Amino acid sequence: MLAIASAPPATAGTPAVALLGELLRPDKSVTGDSPSPETAWAVQLDFPFSEHWTLVTDGGMGSQLSSRGFGAVEKVELDSGFRYYPRGAAGYSGLFVQATAGWMRLKLEGRPRAVDRPFASVGVGQRIALDHRWAVQWEARAEGTGVDRDDPVRERIVEPSARLGLSWSFGSAPDADGDGVADHRDACPATREGAIVDASGCPRDTDRDGVPDGLDICTGTPVGVPVDESGCSALRDSDGDGVPDGVDACPGTERGTRVDARGCETDEPLARAIPQLPLQDIVFRYKSVELTDDAIAALDRLAATLQEWPEVTIDLAGSADGARRAPEDEVLALRRAQSVRAYLIAQGVPAAQLRARGRGDDEKPAPGPRVEVRAISP
Structure with a gap:
């Protein structure tokens, strides 16, 4: 809700x-x-x-x-x-x-x-x-x-x-902050007016910048970038390439030029794609392979962006719920990755762009039940 x-x-x-x-x-x-x-x-x-x-x-x-x-x-x-x-x-x-x-x-x-x-x-x-x-x-x-x-x-x-x-x-339950979630089950009873909240009454923050959806003017802000009260980058970007001036190694890039994470022009597809792709891990509930509402929203954004990058492959590495690797955990990890891949294909992403797998024995276990989403070279 x-x-x-x-x-x-x-x-x-x-x-x-x-x-x-x-x-x-x-x-x-x-x-x-x-x-x-x-x-x-x-x-x-x-x-x-x-x-x-x-x-x-x-x-x-x-x-x-x-x-x-x-x-x-x-x-x-x-x-x-x-x-x-x-x-x-x-x-x-x-x-x-x-x-x-x-x-x-x-x-x-x-x-x-x-x-x-x-x-x-x-x-x-x-x-x-x-x-x-x-x-x-x-x-x-x-x-x-x-x-x-x-x-x-x-x-x-x-x-x-x-x-x-x-x-x-005789009437509806009190709702002190007017967010549509009654006070007796509102986990965040002082939500700001205009914020979009979930079923527990807490603000959603899709881009995790600290500004709730509904109040966030810039909903696609990269994770870790400081923002102002409107949710837009608080760092100046003089050349408009999406890389703030403080970390832009090429501050005079011509507008419209595709750049890498350093803000410099590049012809390498992966380097150009990573700053533009909304890559984030997909988190699952305990022992579940069903996508949550937050996961679906994140995958919808990724699917829309991947249409512009057919030359980039996405690696989907699934994890189970803990550090141990019993046979049933390996199956659960793979099924989670396959669930994410199937959803992206349903949204129009070519199957050839997606690689689903469970995390290998030589990899460090991921923190919790999730699928790591990474862009790799074909």
Whole structure:
């Protein structure tokens, strides 16, 4: 996936609804001595209003059995408060702390009068994003009331609980840098506006000059050449032969003349070709022979340039994933080189220009799973 970073949107998240199952320890003032854990459920609405803060409204129901003569006790509660995400992404993903206040009603079996009390709760939790809308949510919280000597329970009610459930966001996930990759999976959350990014949210840099694609005006800069903020060579090239003045051995070359790496005119095809060909190693994933998106982009550039150099042969030397040379590694190295050769042929490069091989025993192992691309004499 490729995307272009645009101006950042608002940093607050979007409203969400959660359905949570709850396991709580009832207060013995209601259930009697040695209360056993009870289950309940809750529905929660979140309304983020900044990067860190969310307004939370919570409603829950449950039932308990009392040994104090209250029989079956039905509990209904409604509370509201605030949730704080220390690392941002309010209302979408991350660890949080929260505090709420509300009203609790206990309906006691056989008692005409219900117990109504205000209560407060504190807790911690986390939302773990599954995609741009769904998240798993857990909470650990404790709630407590005051003392009311006029109702049947009379004592203070304190109940710790744990919750687990699913949350669904009404809108897309926050994307602080506007690059199209949600914050919770953006490995580069501060991408510059206009940069082209990959699936992880990090800028692509095809020519590896430090200036991201999309902001790079000169996308074919040779590796190692210093560039300015626009991605173009920061070194002066007075004669326009592609070789900077600082390393140009022939600074007065007539424009249009083909030169070698020293900037001097030459008739030798290989010497003329090397400065012009976008040669770079093709890197593979572990144990894979499939071309990555970056590899395909590099080979497309090479194929387009090779059309102008039919007299140059390209050596494709494949390597396995490590330094050892077991039989299966030799097969993998050759298959990688053949994969690169087949792609270039499909792009119109004559097969006679391409030589695919695995690296020999007398060669130093290449650093990692790749195919080295080199121009050689026919």
